[in-house]
Amino acid sequence: MFNVEDIRKDFPILSRKVNGKPLVYFDNAATSQTPQQVIDVIVDYYSNYNANIHRGVHSLSQEATDKYEQARKKIQTHFNAKFSHEIIFTSGTTHSINLVANGFSSILKQDDEIIVSALEHHSNIVPWQMLCERTGAILKVIPMNQEGELVMADYDKLLSKKTKLVFVNHVSNALGTINPIETIIKKAHEAGAAILVDGAQACPHIKPDVQALDVDFYVASAHKMCGPTGVGMLYGKEEWLNKLPPYQGGGEMIAEVTFEKTTYAALPHKFEAGTPNICGGIAFGAALDYMNAVGFDVIAKYEHQLLEYATEKLLEIEGLKIYGTSLNKTSVISFNLEGIHPYDVGTILDKMGIAVRTGHHCAQPIMDYYKIPGTVRASFSFYNTKEEIDSLVSAVKKANMMLA
Incomplete structure (x- = not known):
């Protein structure tokens, strides 16, 4: 009860x-508040097994690595991703969106079209404007009505063979409107476009199933879901993540490095350059445990x-x-x-x-x-x-x- x-x-x-x-x-x-159960996990990390992950043979490193990858599995299970490597740890929703926008810089061409909605947070507007400036693509907007709902008839008119990407939030942060993303995703795919859904405001209230939605990318932040700030996730279908180039270069995201050529690591590490927010990732998993228990x-x-x-x-x-x-x-x-x-x-x-x-x-x-x-x-x-x-x-x- x-x-x-x-x-x-x-x-x-x-x-x-x-x-x-x-x-x-x-x-x-x-930002949601954080329960003691998650705070305890953060304290436990820094008190007992604070170490860098994936790189050390010593016990603390292996323990931290295991906990971090267990958290990735928890996120995979929560969102029902097909593979754990389809879950990329990021610093939050904004980072996740920019990662995808950067990747599409190498895919879009002049006069390609991308669609956003009138209900978007700035972090789901500005990266696409920057992407259009870099590529010559054209940004189009699904309008809204007085009730704060998207005008879906106009969305139908905006879609065309030129549409390559659609970006829409699951829930409006300003108004609370739950968008009909099932329909939006289906119509985007019928037009041959990929789609990213910003789930930052939905995930504290709704448990999305990314496979059932058939969404190409889904993003969220831990701090909206009883977790810490500075950590979030990008879900991407394996085939799309393999198409996109790395967002940042550095340690962890490489397979081989020489001065002549560098090859990149497999998913998910290809997109996780540098030392991550290890404690944040582990605490994200703990926050999901807490909310699912409720x-x-x-x-x-x-x-x-x-x-x-x-x-x-x-x-x-x-x-x-x-x-x-x-x-x-x-x-x-x-x-x-x-x-x-x-x-x-x-x-x-x-x-x-x-x-x-x-x-x-x-x-x-x-x-x-x-x-x-x-x-x-x-x-x-x-x-x-x-x-x-x-x-x-x-x-x-x-x-x-x-x-x-």
């Missing part, structure tokens, strides 16, 4: 105070209850508008109070111990579409409570009174 109070005991930070008030942490879409079906059900409750209570506040009203969304609410800048609202909420995100959320085109400077974003996780939502609603009402 899911008991949120028992879950909260696993997260030491949730017992602290901010500005003299109990912390209410509603910035989970930026259960993603349980998490999704509980978070949906929080979303419905918060939506109902916030909409009772005069002058409050929610942006992103898709029926299919995760536990994210972006809102504004009429005539009040979101930064000012966020500052008052912080004084009451409530952590929310304000601004454009690295999704400026979305804010431009709505003709607003940004929003206040409250994003909920499975360790949050309805009582915390009540505190948020009370604080927003107070901010509305003070700033109106």
Whole structure:
């Protein structure tokens, strides 16, 4: 049985105070909190077997290597990749996207077309703009509607024989919209294009099956999933990873090096130059263990209850508008109070111990579409409570009174 109070005991930070008030942490879409079980794994690594991996014959190196590769296997199992070498450790989602974009620099030609969506985070816009500048490819955008959903009829019109790549997020970080990626992937493949899905915002709420989705690339970050910052993963189909050139050169990613010629290591090491975030990778695996023990079906059900409750209570506040009203969304609410800048609202909420995100959320085109400077974003996780939502609603009402 899911008991949120028992879950909260696993997260030491949730017992602290901010500005003299109990912390209410509603910035989970930026970074989730870390349970003691994962913190213990990090401490254990540095206390007992801190060593470089893959290169040493001594016991500490072999132990660290085993733990790191076990974590890769955990990620493979979690995402249901066919092979463990299809999982590449990176520093996070942005690194993963740039790795793929760099690889396609050698594949795209002048006037090839790539498609992104209007709901993207900047890290899934800028690398493709840079790629187009390097190759002469053309960037096209799937538009959005007032509800914060993609206009799929326009996606059909954008696809053509010139389309080589499609990039779309699984879930919008700014609005919480869950995109119909199954349909997007299927149509991209029918057009002969490869597709990358940015799963950074989906993976804390949904357990993707990359084989069932038939996606070519899928990326995620550990720090959105109860893990540490500075580590993430790129899933890529074996045939695509073999086509792409290495992203960086250095130790670990080589087979043979001479001054005349270098040959590259097999997957996954071809894309993992240098000493990796060993502890981070191991802790990523531990975070997946923790979330799977809670259960993603349980998490999704509980978070949906929080979303419905918060939506109902916030909409009772005069002058409050929610942006992103898709029926299919995760536990994210972006809102504004009429005539009040979101930064000012966020500052008052912080004084009451409530952590929310304000601004454009690295999704400026979305804010431009709505003709607003940004929003206040409250994003909920499975360790949050309805009582915390009540505190948020009370604080927003107070901010509305003070700033109106």
